[in-house]
Amino acid sequence: MRLDKLIAHLGYGTRKEVRQLITTGSVMVSGVLCKDPGSEVRPESDDILIRGTPIYYKEHLVIMMHKPVEVLSSTHEPGETTVMDLLDERFKRMKLSIAGRLDKDASGLILLTNDGGLLHRIIAPNKNVYKYYEVRTEFPIKNGHRLEQGVQILDARNQPFQTRPARIEIIDEHTCIIAISEGKYHQVKRMFLAIDNHVIALKRIAIGMLQLDPLLEAGAYREVLDSEIPLIFASDSAQ
Numbered sequence: 699m700r701l702d703k704l705i706a707h708l709g710y711g712t713r714k715e716v717r718q719l720i721t722t723g724s725v726m727v728s729g730v731l732c733k734d735p736g737s738e739v740r741p742e743s744d745d746i747l748i749r750g751t752p753i754y755y756k757e758h759l760v761i762m763m764h765k766p767v768e769v770l771s772s773t774h775e776p777g778e779t780t781v782m783d784l785l786d787e788r789f790k791r792m793k794l795s796i797a798g799r800l801d802k803d804a805s806g807l808i809l810l811t812n813d814g815g816l817l818h819r820i821i822a823p824n825k826n827v828y829k830y831y832e833v834r835t836e837f838p839i840k841n842g843h844r845l846e847q848g849v850q851i852l853d854a855r856n857q858p859f860q861t862r863p864a865r866i867e868i869i870d871e872h873t874c875i876i877a878i879s880e881g882k883y884h885q886v887k888r889m890f891l892a893i894d895n896h897v898i899a900l901k902r903i904a905i906g907m908l909q910l911d912p913l914l915e916a917g918a919y920r921e922v923l924d925s926e927i928p929l930i931f932a933s934d935s936a937q
């Protein structure tokens with residue numbers, strides 16, 4: 699891979715800025731100063747330093763984060779803390795996309811990736827990837843079967859929208875796990891409103907069969923291993 703292409707992929711600026719970085723002598727490749735933007739490098743095996751710091755390269759990166767409440771699922775929002783603000787510099791500059799947002803007052807599993815194909819496969823409704831949420835409600839959960847049949851809610855444009863059948867597992871009177879394969883605006887909250895209830899706490903606990911790592915405290919994150927990616931598209935055989 700060309701050195702300038704690699705460094706641009708890592709998010710160190712525009713092609714022009716990256717060329718400048720290289721030609722002014724900020725990049726070392728395997729112990730040698732490299733001023734040629736067109737040099738061929740092997741990012742997995744070459745020892746590449748930018749301003750003395752080793753690069754972090756992964757063609758397809760997926761991060762799982764435990765989003766805390768009060769943090770926004772967006773890339774930049776003046777005056778607010780976003781999930782991107784919680785990342786290390788090396789990940790921040792990679793311009794990751796969020797695979798399925800959570801409301802500010804919701805917590806739990808967020809996936810961030812630079813892999814456009816994977817992003818599409820996770821969020822496209824026709825891909826049938828179920829997202830699992832733990833829900834606490836204000837009133838006892840009585841009409842869960844209606845959610846399993848599908849209910850009418852309003853979408854982001856306040857247009858009526860018929861939800862697909864959800865999967866419900868009752869935990870106790872005020873707590874359940876709901877799994878849905880769509881992602882309309884405030885969908886879970888609006889589904890509970892449709893059965894005359896009110897969500898008071900919402901936490902995403904899994905996407906497909908990929909569960910939020912219980913070792914991740916709110917605000918923490920880790921890379922998703924290549925071997926874990928198929929879990930996102932696996933379905934629960936018990937359902």
Ligand code: URA
Nearest residue numbers: 800801884885886887
């Ligand atoms: N449904 C909601 O209502 N909010 C979320 O953040 C996710 C799903």
